[in-house]
Amino acid sequence: MDRIRDLASQKAAVIFTKSSCCMCHSTKALFYDLGASPAIHELDQDENGREMELALRVLGCNPIVPSVFIGGQFVGSTKDVISLHVDGSLKKMLINAKAIWF
């Protein structure tokens, strides 16, 4: 959990993914399209991957990947991100966290 929190606070937008996950690909694509440059951490490429997975599960992230953090705060998985984007909240969060400027 510490490692998650640690990494999540290092950049305005952080996404935990797995290299084989295509839904992660979608989430990344959305962030890039918005002009954000999220930090991507692939759990299957990380030596502590298993523990991080468990930590994310405890946090309530379902499915575990992609797991999105903005401004150090846990946002959720793809469904949450898309819902927030549709009502305009995602952009506001990214602007507040200074991940994007407009």
Place this chain on the structure above:
Amino acid sequence: MAGTKVKIGADDNNNRRSASSVMPSFFSQTPVSNPMGTEANATQSSRLSDYGVLEQYMGFRVGDPSGISQSPRFTSAADGRLSGADLHSQAFNMTRPSTSTLFPGSQVIQFHKSLAPMPNIVSASNAQHENWGDSNMADSSSRTDTSTDAEPGDKNFEMGQSAAVVISDSTDKSKERNQDQKTLRRLAQNREAARKSRLRKKAYVQQLENSRMKLTQLEQEVQQARQQGVYITSTADQSHTGSANGVLAFDAEYARWMEEQNRLINELRTAVSSHTNDVELRNIVSNAITHFNDVFRLKGNGAKADVFHILLGMWKTPAERCFMWIGGFRPSELLKLLVNQLEPLSEQQLTGIFNLQQSSHQAEDALSQGMDALQQSLGETLATGSSGSEGSSGNVANYMGQMAMAMGKLGTLEGFIRQADNLRQQTLQQMHRILTTKQSARALLLINDYFSRLRALSSLWLARPQES
């Protein structure tokens, strides 16, 4: 002055030239503009003051809403979303920065350009006339009608004819007779063609009616058969009873959902046309919107049972199926269809709908990219062949490994359908938040009409007469 209409230009390309050539004659008609007429002969030093008067004058003209609305080309160029009520104020606001027709700045510059070489206004306007296009500028003061092109054209015709009449009188008469005969023949042919067309149309409509009756009969039969648990499927490879039951269950539940949806829509339609009070209308609209949640839930269950049944839209009509996006409609497309028919929308609403369109489009792109990545990844997995020199057990193990991986990837399809449905649901709800109750009601009716027409189109297409 306010009542005087002026033809601003034959077409957009001629705007600048026509504008500058309009001005001289326009000014000559009205008392206020006389200062311009006289100052046209003024020296360079007073040209700047010409500007000032012209700007003021054009500024006034531009600000006159009746002038704007009476230009037919303008209304067609304006955003189609705007209703008549909003056209004057909103259209003016929206197009002020962009149109060259009525923008004072650009026209002033053009006017200045025409002034420079020719201090004499009259000769300037004559020179511009050749560039005008069809309209006849010889009699400029009579050119006061914006709506018809016929008048100037007619004058042209008349003037041309008067010259030609004297020369060839006798040959004209026989030519005229031929012309008459040709015209009569042409009219007769037109009538005949129209009659034949009407008969064809009648026959076709008759055919449609017959097909429609046959269709409803068939639908009823299928419905009955389904309820009796008969296994109906269009694909040959649904052999596994588990998924078949799931598919059957989904189809049956979807049919029930459609019936309920139709009932809600009819209730909504009645409420709208009978101008029910706002509170009650809000209830009915809310029910209809919430009912959409049910179909997304159904599809989720269906996708668990058989993801390809949902993804390929086997439960939809062919035309719907053709234009699907990840197992359903494309939210941004739907919004695009609606926005033109939901007028009048406030500025805030327009912004909201535009943002919603953009957001849903971005989400759609993201999900589409994920699907593409999935396809690519699956292809790579299946295409990875073993290099042959290994033992047979190694090959089998490889193959099994590949298949296991491929199976895992296919499993993610369900997730994509779920996210796509979530996007559809969120978009509908956000749209509902942006619109007023009446607008939401109208939107729901429009959506329903669109899909039922698409379904009807499928039926017509399937029942169309085909030449062997």
